[in-house]
Every structure is written in C-alpha cells, then in structure tokens.
Amino acid sequence: MAVKNLIDGIREAMREEMARDERVVLLGEDVGKRGGVFRASEGLVDAYGEQRVIDAPLGESGIVGVAIGMALNGLVPIAEIQFADFIHPAFNQIVSEAAKIRYRSNNDFHVPMVIRAPFGGGVHGGLYHSQSVEAFFMHVPGLKVCIPSTPADAKGLLKAAIRDEDPVLFFEHKRSYRLVRGEVPEGDYTVPIGKARLVREGKDVSIFAYGLMAVHAEQAALALAQEGISAEVVDLRTLVPLDREAILQSVARTHRALIVHEANYTMGAGAEVAATIAEGALFELDAPIRRLTGPDIPAMPFNTPQEEHFMPNPEKIAQAARELCAL
Amino acid sequence: MAVKNLIDGIREAMREEMARDERVVLLGEDVGKRGGVFRASEGLVDAYGEQRVIDAPLGESGIVGVAIGMALNGLVPIAEIQFADFIHPAFNQIVSEAAKIRYRSNNDFHVPMVIRAPFGGGVHGGLYHSQSVEAFFMHVPGLKVCIPSTPADAKGLLKAAIRDEDPVLFFEHKRSYRLVRGEVPEGDYTVPIGKARLVREGKDVSIFAYGLMAVHAEQAALALAQEGISAEVVDLRTLVPLDREAILQSVARTHRALIVHEANYTMGAGAEVAATIAEGALFELDAPIRRLTGPDIPAMPFNTPQEEHFMPNPEKIAQAARELCAL
Amino acid sequence: MAKTKTSAGTTSSLGPDDVLRMYRSMLLVRTIDERMWVLNRAGKAPFVIPCRGHEAAQVGWAAGLRQGDFVLPYYRDLGVMVALGYSAKQAFLSLLGKAEELTSGGRQMPGHYGWRERHVITGSSPVTTQVLHAVGVAYASRMRGEDTVAACSLGEGSTSQGDFHEALNWASIYKLPVLFVVENNGYAISTTQSREMAVQDVAERALAYGMPGVAVDGTDFFACYEATRQAAERARRGDGPTLLEFKMYRLLPHSSDDDDRTYRSRDEVEAWKDRDPILRMQNHLLEAGSLTAEDNDALRAEVQAEVDEAIAYAEAAPYPLVEDMFKHVYAD
C-alpha cells in the first residue's frame, strides 16, 4: 500500500466517486482551475469538466442551497466550504433545510449530499481560519458528522459519505492535510459511518478524540506507555451517529475517561461524550471525567505563543492522562 | 405586587429601559404598529416613535448585522427575531461578529445588544415554529444566553440583558407568554445574569431545567412531594454563564441529577450540565445522571398526538424522578 | 425592463375548456380558503394561512407551466397546488394534521407543500430558502439535458432576504431555466412594501442580475398565465431565468393568528375587494358568454359540496400514530 497524505485520501475519494457515479458533482469557491485553496480538488475540473466541478459565486448559503436543490433533483453534490469558519452563512440552509427535508416530507424527498470543510488550527489562521465547528451540527438530527484522522479513513469515510442517502458534514483538519501520512488502500473501499476506531487498546485510561487530536492522542499514549501507563485511544471518527457503545465499552475496560478536542470547552463534543458516560457507565468510573479542550475564548489568536497555548498537543494530553490516573 | 403574564414582564422591561436610556432601540419584523406577532412590543412605537421602534425589512442577517452596527456606534439595540426557528440566517452575524468583536479588537470595540426570540413548542407550531435553539449559542464564547421562566425574572433578566455590555441571546418560551403568570415587582430592578434560581429545596433528587420546563419541574416536584419524594428544582435561568457552582452544590445535597429540556437530546444544554457534574461532583452521585429531553428527531410535528409526545411535561418529569430515586 | 402587462382576457394557447377548468380551480381554492377560516374561528383548526386575493396569480402561474416542470411554492400557494390537482380533501387533512395528509403525513403546519408525483418540492417555513433550491433543481435538469423548468414563488417581503440575491445571481450566471415568481400583495405581515424595498416594482430587482423582470397585474388570470408561459418558454429555449412579479392584495390578515386592523385601514381593504380576482374572472366569462349564470351557480354548488365532503372526511380521519414520529430522520 502506498503511503499518502490525508488530503490525497480526500482527493482520491472524490476522483473515484466522480468516475463511478456521474451524478456526483463538486461545487464551491475556487474548486475548479485553482483546485481549491488547499488543492483538494486539483485535477478534477480537467477530468470531469466545468459542469461537474463548479466554481461557485461567493456565498455559502448559495452553495449549500443550490446543492440541496441539486440533490433534490437527482444529483449527488459535494459542497466545499472554503474554511469551516465560513460555514455559518449556510447555517440556515443546513439546519432548516438539508437536515429536515426527509423528515418533513415523510420520506418523500431526501438530500444525499456532502458538505466538506477544512477546520482546526495550528496554521497561523487566527480567529477565522482556525475554528472547530462540528459541535453545532451534532445538535441537529437529520445530519451526520464525520471527521477522519488518517489518510485511509479520509478516503473510506468520504466515499461512505458520498454514497450516504442523507446529508453528511465532513470536516477535515487542515493541519493534518499534509502532516498526517499513512497507508491508503488502492481502489474502492468504504469506512462505515457510525463506528469509532479503536486506535490502541489500554487498561488504565480511555482517551476519546477525533481528527488531529486522535493523532496527538496516539502519540501521547506512546509516551505514556514508556512510563507504564496503558492508555486506550478511541478515535470517534463519526460524531453523528456517535458510537456510544464503543465509548461505554472502553470506559468499562479502563474506568477512566479523558476526552480531547480542539473546539471550545463548553458544549463541545466532549460534553456529549461525558454525558453519555455519566448516563450509561457511571459506576464504572474510578475518577471524574476529564475534558481537555480549547479554552472558552472566542477563537484561536494569530500570534504564535497564544496559538500554541490554545491547541491541545501530545504533551498536554499525556499530562492530563497522568493526572487522571493518579486519582 | 400585581400578577402579570410573562410577556407583560418582557414588555415592561423594554418600555422602562427605553424610557430610562434613549440609546435603546428595538428592531425586528413587525415590531412597530403590529407590536410584534406576539404583541411583546405593543404600544412601544407610539411611545418612542418610528426611529426607535423599527419595522425591519425581512431578513435576520440584516436585522442582527444592522443592530451590531448600531451597537458599535453608541446605540443599545434590542433585535427581535420573530421566531427562534428563524435565527439561523443570522447565525454568521451572531457567531462570527457579535460574539467576537470585543475579543478580536482587544477590547477596543464591543457590542451591547440583546437578541430576543420566542422559542419552544406546544402551540401547534410544527417543525418551524417550535424549535429550541439555545444550545447552539452556548458553544460560542462571547455570547450570553438567558431564558426566564417567571414573569418577574422575565422583566428583571431582560433589563439586566439590555444593560449588559455584551451581546445577550434572550429566549422566551412562547407557550409561557400567557400561560405563566406571577407577581412582578413594580419599577426598576434587575436579575443578575449568571445566577441560577433555587425554585424549591429538596433532598432526594435535583431537577435542573429552564424556561417552561422549570415551571413543569416545579409542578412535578409538588406531585412528588405527595409521594414522599423530595425534589429540589433549580431553574438554570442563564445558560451562559452557566451557574456551575449552583449545579454542583445541588447535586452535593441530593446525590441525584435529572436534567430537563425540550431541545433535542444530543448536545442539548443537558449535555453540558451532565458533563459539569461528571467532572465536578462525580463521587457525589448515587445514581446515573438522567436527561429527559425532546427526542432526536428534526423538530416537533404539527399534529396533536406527536406534538404532545415530543414535549416533556410534569408527569414525565415526575416519572423520571421516581425512576432515578428508585435506583 | 419592468413593465406592467395587461391582457385582453384571451390567449391563444388556452382553449375554452381549459379556461373553465381553471376558473373552477379558483372557485375551489376560494371555497377551501373560506371554510378553513371558519374552522379556525370555530376552534377546530389551530392555524390557517389564507390566500384570498391571490387566486388568479396562483392558478395562472401554475397553469403557465408544463407537466414535468418543478414547482417550489410558498406557504400562501394553495391556488398553485389546486391547479396542480391537489384536492380539497388533502387541504383539510393537512389543516387538521391527519395521517393520510400527503405532503408530510401531518408533520408540517398547513401551507407547507410538497408532492413528489407532481414535482412539487417540499417546503419549509423560513422564507426564501426554496429560491436557492429551485436553482439547484434547474441546474440538475439542464445537466441531464432535460427541458424542464423550475418555478419557485415567494412574497415581495421575502425578496429582502439574502437568499433571494444569491439565487438570482446564480441563476443568471448560469442562465438556468428558473422562474422567480413574486406574489406582491403589498405587505409582509404588517410591513408595507415601502419598508421592504426602495423600488416601486419588485421586477426592478432583476436589473442587478441582467435578467428580465416583468410586473404583471396579479388579479388578471390571463395576464399571469401568459407572462408565465412566455417566461417558461424563454427558459426552455436556454435564454435564462425571469423574475415575474404579480401585483395583488392579501384580502385577509396574514394568518389566523394575525389581526390586520392594527396596521391597515378597512377602507383600503374594501377598495381592493373591487378587484377580487375571482369576480373578475367570473365577470369576464359571463360577459364573454363562455359561462352562463346557471352553469356558474351549478359550478359553485358543486364546489361547495366537494368541500363539505372533504371536511367531513378530514374530521373523521385518524391522526398519525405516535410511534411514527420517530421514522424518517435518516434513510432506513
């Protein structure tokens, strides 16, 4: 198997799905000749033409709203939002429309579409090119939310998302695009939506994370192993549907839970994971649940020291796990 | 003290604050001659004129965006969103702008404004006139979120929100507008933002709720008292800042936690309350935490039986408390 | 570009039978509308959105389309639906939220249409979102080489929403077969047109997109039909979208929850009753001799009976089952 970047997994998934199914189209700002600002769609307009790879006029509500219309009339759109921070103008179209169309029409209409957006910080993106927005969409029944952490998952999950019959929010950590490398199987395969990935088994503490933080958690676990702490790492991978079963089983094995994300603390995905455990595995716990997250400030500052301080990293994760295990 | 409707508390707060401070303006769809579709602003345009009570063109992004500009230039706008379900087109202006202006300008600019919106169901409003949207905004540092449950709190909290130097989302349960009555002090007073209200002390179980659900929880507690179950009821009242101290103290007294809201289960406010307890009072708990909430369906159906089934009510709350106490 | 069209009351492409059929649709719409209001006032129906005053425009523009075209109506468009074959029975099943209701199985409030078979796309309450969907629908049709048109409608107040701009912009850039139908009744709930826009005609908004904008007398069935037909032909030819404005008046309050006496005079409302689109059509048909007074009475009686029956049926029909509310959040 070839070793590739995470963004290669994204691009391959799109290229192969567009080849496999002529209903698949891609629309977004600068996705055509420019290949997207991160080059995720490089080469696609040459391969599939301007009708299927559409440089959209600037406006996220328009992009998502038009994509919904396409999906309602037989296409399978992939709508790219240039940065997750800019998904908010489309919030109404996503929450009021995409999420509710199947339900409100009693199954007569549905919206098979994917909304892809790069998220997350650590790239000197400042307040508005660093945000994590996944938590908002977890509160919206009718949507699915995926965040891959490895190149192989990026490809397989995105393929599953494109083939899914319902709207999927697909967030890609932008720092991981070229930082995270790994083996990617050739050809066609999918990764099921709704299943967490057990990255590493352990018995002292469970670390729940996703996206770049799952990569960091694995590194933390390696460091902890040196010290004799056996950390289990669970990559949640899809936040909706959330693999509550996997979370509860892991806690039942380790009796300690550390949840890591880069998104703001309050009402981040960690709240739901913690609540799930508090409802379903309370008496398994030997220590309070711990959330290690971005702080409750509006977003990540641009300047180097403050940006660094905002981001969770392997050291901070390892330290939090150590503290939990000492309780 | 006179007994009034909840909506009277809202109207009095606006009328008095507009009299007290000429910088206060109200803008929204149909807030002028029509007095708002719920009549919250009845009489205000006659009292303060069309310059200060503005019938806005239809468009929530416009209403909130213009209000932000007003606030940046010395006014104190109250922006009314006709139904909370229609706040989503303004999501970008609220999340990217209002919430982040103080922070991003290093305190040079700030946005003293209130966004009021009726929310909640039980009025045959169907999918789009019944939603609870408070959870989205709890994830956004820079915003405050208030939800009054009594007429007195409605007035005092709204006054505090109008005088607050930061943007406040103020959600009013529309079913409680004329259903919930109570004594309202005459004249000027405020209710502090950030403090929960201990509705009723108890020792067997804590019920955390807000808005109409706090009223229902109180009724449930009365019923439970008949059976010898002593339920404590905490009206969270402001979701941001969340009175975590009050939550933890209550759990320390009762050792059981039931959280009630009408919003969808996953990632509703209950997730944060549960996570707070799991982090801060885990070893106080004698039973798993329980969330009694609206189900994870896109929104409340219009037809009578399904709408009724969606809404938590005193009976369901009492039943959930009973079950918790039996553990 | 923005011109008010009138019509001589005839058109080459509609035969006399067609015209009578449409007149019947208008009568049916009016009768349903009236009875819904009565049911609401009797405490039997929680919520009604009336369309009185809009019937000529609604039936007219729906009739100006072809079978197979996509329709994205808004909440006031009972007339559009009836023109497409939506029955009185369905209207009352929806009013009462009964299980058999075809647009949503009783999940949505009345006035939230959708009908897969007839290419009517499901709609929501937040205004103007459908206008973008129409653009995507038209893009997909064109991509497959089909010659269908997507027609969406909205009120004049709703043209102030950002989505309106984004949709017209998209459609004009890609020259898509979309009709943007604005039913201009002069009010957005209580807000008058002058507080919604600085232009006289909504049709002028088309200028920002290099698109034709046509203002039409919305109480004149033939004018509405004809303007729509021409715009649809233009779209089918590949010449791009059109903004159609039908000017009329909302004869009742915004909804059963509204009280319009707080914001408009009774004189104004009465004055508009002279231009009632149903009377206008009826008088035209009587004068032209296409309809006798007796036939007209018979038609009205027939429609009344149809509505009586529909109400009885809907009242007796069962509600949805509670357990069904958990279905169809996602594909099974």
Next chain:
Amino acid sequence: MAKTKTSAGTTSSLGPDDVLRMYRSMLLVRTIDERMWVLNRAGKAPFVIPCRGHEAAQVGWAAGLRQGDFVLPYYRDLGVMVALGYSAKQAFLSLLGKAEELTSGGRQMPGHYGWRERHVITGSSPVTTQVLHAVGVAYASRMRGEDTVAACSLGEGSTSQGDFHEALNWASIYKLPVLFVVENNGYAISTTQSREMAVQDVAERALAYGMPGVAVDGTDFFACYEATRQAAERARRGDGPTLLEFKMYRLLPHSSDDDDRTYRSRDEVEAWKDRDPILRMQNHLLEAGSLTAEDNDALRAEVQAEVDEAIAYAEAAPYPLVEDMFKHVYAD
C-alpha cells in the same frame, strides 16, 4: 446610472500639498506591501494579503472622506489605513503578531483592521458582514443628528453574498449615509467576475435598490477621490447611499498562500502592469511639474528608510503574553 468616470487628473478640493501627501501614502503602501511579501518568502511572516494595484483607489476613497466619518475596510485595504495615518511600524507589528499591534493586540491575522481613534471599525475574515454594520453605524449617526458618513468596502466577488443585498436594501429604504465601495479587481481568488455575476459593472447592482451606482477607473487616484467625495456629500445632504465601483487589477496572487499561475496567464498580468496606479500617479505629477525627479527619488528613499526601520522595530518587538489571551471575552 452606471457610468465610468474618468478625471482630468485635477480636482478643485485637493491642494498640491494634499496630492503630494497622498502620493507619498501610495508609495508607502507599495513599499510595505513589497517588503511583506519578501518577509513571507523568507519564512518570517506566515501570511500576507497584498494590495498591489489597489493603491490609487484605496488612498483615493479614504481621502474622499472627512475626519470623523466611519470606515469599515476589508482585508485588502492597507492603502485605506495608511491614508488614515496607519504607520509602517503598525503594519509590520501586525504582520508578525506582536503585542503592540493596535488593531487586535496580535490576535487577528494581518489585514484585519480596526482603529477606534480613527473611527475604523474592527473587521473579521468572513466577507461582507461589515456591509451591514456600516448600515447600523450610519443609522445611529443619523439618529443623533450627526452628519458623518459610514464608508465600507469589499471586493466584487463579495457582492454575491446575501449580506450585500440586505445591506443595500436597508440603506436605500432608510436613505442612510452609507458608501458601499467595491474594489473590483476582476477576481475572487481564482474566480473571474463572469462567474460571480451576470452584469458587466458591479455598479449595475445599485439599480435593484433605486440607488446611484458609479463605476470608476480604479487606477486613477483623482477619479476615485472625486467620486467618493461627491457620494459622501450626497450622503451628508440626506440624499442616501451610493454604490461606488472602482475597477482595477490585483497585480499579485490573492494572498501569500495563493498561486495565481493556475488560473490566469502571465500575459494578462503583465498587460495590467502598464496601468500600475503608482506609476500613473507618479507620471502625472512629474508631467504636471508638481514633482521633480529628484524629489521623487528622495521621497522613495525616505519611504524605504521608514519601512526598514519599521521592520527592524517589529521584529524586535515582543509577542503578547500567553495569559493575556484569556482577556476581553466579556467586559471585565
């Protein structure tokens, strides 16, 4: 309504000293811009938004305002800021995210302006939001009876956003003193104007709001200045908002992260260099005799020295303290 204005290179309301001062601002902007790019390529600055090609328009429109007017610039508006007195030092402090940086204390990316003292309202990255803020700012000024104007700017691509429509709609309904300044450089990153709109001139978009729209040669300082001054006077008189379009070219890639070779030809870029606004202004001044070649050289050297010093200062300046990142989420 949408006409291209040109100018004779002179104007009654600017004295020769003013003109020279503005030319100096343009030179300073260009020099800062060049050196930022160099620092980025040397790995010392993570991110740069260039404004090369926009200088005449930016300095011109800023100069067309009065002290006390509100300014809501967009990320490419270094020229606007410099015209308002923003220093080279500040530009480089911002580039490097240093504590002393005035717009955000190093919190925001470069190009996100705000300056309370000079009535420059803090800006963000999501495009077009500021256009609505300008409307609210103007409403507040007018309510207090002040005669200040609010001028906001954005790129032509950003006029496709819904907020643009809502803002122009509001401003025109209430006849507010707002200038909507569009810097049309023909590209939204890689997307050409023809994929952003179906009209030739952005100024045509004004027609939808009954508002004047003026298209101006954006490489001509005098034309930009004059059009802005006139629109500002009109606004101050109470005659309402204006949409100003300045047409020019973005001579560099969109940002330091962009590579424009993927989407536009080198020939096209080279051709536009002939209309470099700085050269155009310089040649005009030299020809008019307002500036000698020696003075010009001296000015350029002076500006270079100022920038050298600014860079040295900014590089040596401290970063913000980590603990300060928790401040100012809410009022203390």
